Amino acid sequence: MIKNYLKTAWRSLKRNKLFSGLNIFGLAIGMAGALLIAILLQHMLGYDRFHKDEDQLYVMANLDRVNGDMQAWKWTPKILGSTLADLRPEIEDWTRVSSGVSFLFTQGEHKIQNNEGSLVDSGFFKMFSFPLLSGSISDDWNNGTAIILSQSLAKSLYGTTDVVGQTIKLDTAQYLKIAAVIKDMPENTVLKSDYLLSWGYANRFGAVDSSWGNNSVETFIKLKKGASLSVFNNAVKNVTREHRPDWTITLFATPFKDNYLYNEQHNGHFDSGKIVVVRCLAIIGLLLLLIACINFMNLSTAQSERRAKEVGVKKVIGATKSKLITQFLVESVLLALLAFVIAVGIVLLVLPAFGNLVEMKLSWHFGWTGWVLAIGLMVVTGLLAGSYPAFYLSSFAPVKVLKGRLTKVRGKLSARSVLVVAQFTVAIILILSTIMITQDTRYVQNRDTGYDQNELLYSALNANLRKSYPVLRNELLQSGAVTSVSKNMSPITNRSSDSWGVSWPGSHNEIEKIDFERYSTDADMVKTMGMHLISGRDIDIYKYPADSSAMILTASAVSAMGLKNPIGVNVVDGDTKFTVVGVVSDFVIDQPFEKIKPMMIEGPYAHFNVVHYRLNPRHSIDDNLARIKTIFDKYSVDYPFEYHFADEVYAQKFKENKKLGQLSMLFAGLTIFISCLGLFGLITFMAETRTKEIGVRKVLGASALGIIGLLSKGFVKLILISFLMGAPLAYYIMRRWLSSSAYSVEIQWWWFLLTVMMAMVIAFITVSFQAMKAARVNPVQSLKTE
Amino acid sequence: MIELANLSKWVKAGGNQTFLLKDINLKIDKGDFVSIMGPSGSGKSTLLNVIGMLDDYDEGQYLFDGEDVGGLKEKAKQSLHKDHIGFVFQAYHLIDELTVYENIETPLLYQNMKSAERKAIVADMLDRFQMVGKKDLFPAQLSGGQQQLVGIARALVANPDIILADEPTGNLNSKQGEEIMDIFTRLNKEDGVTIIQVTHSEKNAAYGHRIINLLDARIEN
Structure with missing residues (x-):
């Protein structure tokens, strides 16, 4: 039939x-x-669903009222992991993770700049299923004198994965032993890294603080089998407040397996995002x-x-x-x-x-x-x-x-x-x-960004460039390839930092909860970026040595703070007192789809990661770049010259859409x-x-x-x-x-x-x-x- | 075998009742050969379809082998129809996608017969109609007369008691028509198959034992 x-x-x-x-x-x-x-x-649903003990893994998060709304975020202080482990016996393992670590690897002829590294604790390997191919989590690694490479990074540096015990050169003058090689991490993990360093390594450079106010790492924990999340959350909710009694942050753990799909929070709940x-x-x-x-x-x-x-x-x-x-x-x-x-x-x-x-x-x-x-x-x-x-x-x-x-x-x-x-x-x-x-x-692409992206470039400041920055700046200006140079906290296209609890004469508790974007400059920011100065002047440490504590406010900051005559006002951010010297029009930093937040641009007291420069329109772009490259190469020995056009980076933001x-x-x-x-x-x-x-x-x-x-x-x-x-x-x-x-x-x-x-x-x-x-x-x- | 008593069928169009069949009284015995004649629209085909249980009626009684067809459920009617009745059409109505062999085989498939048994019966049928050489051809490759032979073979293959034929020679020339009529006569005489045919042709009607004339939905006496 x-x-x-x-x-x-x-x-x-x-x-x-x-x-x-x-x-x-x-x-x-x-x-x-x-x-x-x-x-x-x-692929998406499989993100981090391959860890053997996935049901015992959690991410620590904070909950607090910010600008009137409940908000949750997963950045935590570095001290949190060990504090919790001492406090709660149900924590079986824990690790801090800081990703996006960038190094120049040199092995013979091979030079590889890789920014897919992470700083982790040894608990990382006991918590997540990233098997070692060879080597071990040695004391050297824990002390920060050794590194763990992924299979493919080892292969592209040495041509083989049999590299445990070898010594690799990082950046210009660091030499680390290779402690172990791990199997390449799958594509669908939020922890994807090409190499792993221990926090012992960061400690060698004094980069590990115990401040409760510096939320800069993610803290992952593994609870013992059968441990109750609600009991744990109830027990740890006040831990941050115990160390900072004036704060109102509530601490809680949330399942790690949801980290990728539920990556956005509303009203303090991680309940949306990629899902x-x-x-x-x-x-x-x-x-x-x-x-x-x-x-x-x-x-x-x-x-x-x-x-x-x-x-x-x-x-x-x-x-x-x-x-x-x-x-x-x-x-x-x-x-x-x-x-x-x-x-x-x-x-x-x-x-x-x-x-x-x-x-x-x-x-x-x-x-x-x-x-x-x-x-x-x-x-x-x-x-x-x-x-x-x-x-x-x-x-x-x-x-x-x-x-x-x-x-x-x-x-x-x-x-x-x-x-x-x-x-x-x-x-x-x-x-x-x-x-x-x-x-x-x-x-949104046609939105007025508040600065001029045309022929605006930036380069990251590495250790060498930081050291010789003043000469670099002078030579760049004298070369005629650029019209203006400014050193800043982050690329103009990326938000780097924000701050709240800022105070000024006339501010009160409620208004101090305004969340400010934070930016920084040494000099000539307005000129370099092509921003619009409303009143006062640009910060310029070279002309006015007192400008290390100078501050520029954006128009929306001035109105949020309710200032009539902003110039000369003293603003306290953290432990530092700044004096307002100028006001600029609002500009878009980071997300063009978002509302512009009030912003403070702080003088050279702050830290700097990039240098922006505006090309001289009288020469061709290629000519300008060639001249700039020679100058960078002179001071940035060993590092390849890298530059980014602000408009190209900005355009990347529309990629998702x-x-x-x-x-x-x-x-x-x-x-x-x-x-x-x-x-x-x-x-x-x-x-x-x-x-x-x-x-x-x-x-x-x-x-x-x-x-x-x-x-x-x-x-x-x-x-x-x-x-x-x-x-x-x-x-x-x-x-x-x-x-x-x-x-x-x-x-x-x-x-x-x-x-x-x-x-x-x-x-x-x-x-x-x-x-x-x-x-x-x-x-x-x-x-x-x- | 077939008894129709005061059977009527009508359609209602805008308040008017139009009779397709009116007060039909008809008795057909086993082994009979009946020709139904009448002008276009007199109800010949409707009568044939009612007898074949393909169509319903509105009034009266229909007894098939003593069983009241009107009281039967759809399924029972279908199986009665399947086991006892074979149909032959004017337009042959072979399935274009199937070969001669497969067309003849199809009714047996619906009888849930075993494959070996099916093969034997179909082979026998092909032999009987002298179509062994054409068994793998498709209907489109045959002449009208040949197609009608296949149609008759298909109607006979399940071994029915009655063959209902709706103008079986209507699309054929006179020589082919004669052939078909000879086959019907043989079936009737040798195998005792009851045959009811609808026809326009006096000559073909004469092959039957008796002729029933329909006019305006009634049987003329």
Whole structure:
């Protein structure tokens, strides 16, 4: 029996090549999209889910009221880990982690600058499943005279992983033994590092403080098996306050396995972040599959005229309804299988490109459970897609279909119209989302940043450059390659530090909770960055030696502090008293999608990590860079000259959004494509069932154009209904999306107009092709069949 | 075997009741060969479909082998139909996707017959209609007469008691038509198969033992 089913299925598939092709292809595209999303989700959901004791691992976090809102953050003091371990016996292990450690590695000819290093405690290796390949966590490593390398870093330095005991040169003058080599960490861990140093190493340079106010590391703990999180949290909530009685911070631990997916907090709870992306993608994946199924149903039932006779005959010669349903389901599962094979091919082909798009190293490693799931999904898709045609076709009354009276079928058009409306509703929501994301990105990109990014560059200050900074600055200025130079805390494109509890004459407790961005300069910041000075002057330590405690405020800082005459006011930040010398207009530091916060720019008392310089517009960029390079090379021996264009770095900030825009465009495109296949099927079906009507109308004198209009009219209505359903839903989604960032575009009426026009045009092109064919048929032929 | 008593069927169109069959009284015995004649729209095919249990009726009684068809559930009707009735159509209605062999085999598939048994019966049937050489051809590759032979072979393969034929020669030329009629006669005489045929042709109608004339949904006497 099943053999017979397959045979009939295969032959009818071969007979209707166009329909079968459209059917399988549409389903394959939908499946491929869903599979890609599944792979992406598998990657994202698998983040840090490979640690053996994942249920015992936690991250420490703080909770406090900031600017009136409850906020939680995971930066902790370095002293926290050991304090907690002494206090609570249920802590089995703990480690502090500070990532983004950067060194220049030198091994013979090989020079590798790598900023993927981390500082960790020895507990790290007992907590997380990052196995050692060779060597051990030695005392040398704990004391900070040895380093642990990843397999691939060892390989690229030495060409082999057999390197334990060797000595490697770090930066200019440090030599560390290699204590161990670890297996490369998987891509999907938040702890991804290429090399690991102990906090003993940081201690050698006096970089380990025991201040409770310096929140600069993440603290991970492992609780003993069976230990209760709520008991632990209850016991440690006051630990910070015990050391700083004037503070109101509450300490708590939160599961480490949620660290990646729930990376954003609202009102003090880590309950959003990447998980939102995961959910959106899952929904899109399911929708895509659903649309492909709908499409399949549409195309299958559109062939009903052809299949009706077969159904009638089979019923007359003894087929029961259930047997026919089984036959059609077997057929659709067979089609789904073919589609699945094609989908797997498509996925293998586009996976690398898709990985680039989402910037994750994705790979197909499903394992047997994955395959069972995928094939299960394929069968379910086949059954789901085949269900409607199966029940629909098998319900034909044989007397009617055998007499060629399929008139009743036309009534069923409504069911299929609902399917088309559903498809286009989803398509319209996705088109609108794409327009919104791209428009929003463009809008924010055009935001006035408050400084001039053009020909503004920065370079990081390494140990050598820091030492010889004054000469470096002089030479740069004298070379004529730059017009201005300023040393700062962080690149103008990155927030580095913030502060609250700042006081000034007239401030009171409540107002002191304002959270200020903190920035720094030695001199010429306003000139170098091209900022707008509102009053006072720039900080310049070279001209005014007292400027080491000078301060510039931004306009929003002045208004937040309620100062009438800011110049000359004394502001106390931490232990230092600054005097305001100038006010500048607000400028965007870090996130262009956010509201600008009040900011204090502090004089040279603060620390410096980068130097900004503005190129001299009278020379070409290449000339300027060549001259600058010679000067840097002179003072920055051993380090390669690295520079960044501020505008390029700034543009990077839109990458996430652009990526999202591209993804949504990709899926919107797929949805539209599949929907059009469905529409094509529907019009073909309509043209088929109305052959006689069209013939009669032509005999009575209808023009081809009139016929096309007749057939297309219904679809215009369907698209309009889809739009009326999709637009409010899309409006709601857009409102929620745009309200999540402080600086965003207003929803424009023309987006809706554009969307509905696009949908109309695309639908019309799809429909008119078949309508034209139907309109051209010679009526003599179509009327003879009766 | 078949007894229709005061059987009527109608459709309602805008308040008007139009009879498709009116007060039909008909008795057909086992081994009978009946021709139904009448002008277009007189209800011939409807009567055939009602007898074949493909269509319902609105009033009266239909006894099949003494069983009241009106009181049967859909499933029971289907199995009655499957076991006792074979259909032959004017337009053959072969399944285009299946070969001659497979077309003939299909009714047996729905009888849940074992594969070996099926093979034997189909081979026998092919032999009987002298179509062994054509068994792997598709319907589109056959002439109309050949297609109708396949249609009859398919109707016979499940060994029915009755063959219902709706203008079986309507699409054939006279020579092919004669052949089909000869086959029907043989089946009736040699195998005792009851045959009910609808036809327009006086000549073909004459092959039957008796002729029933329909006019405006009634049997003419």
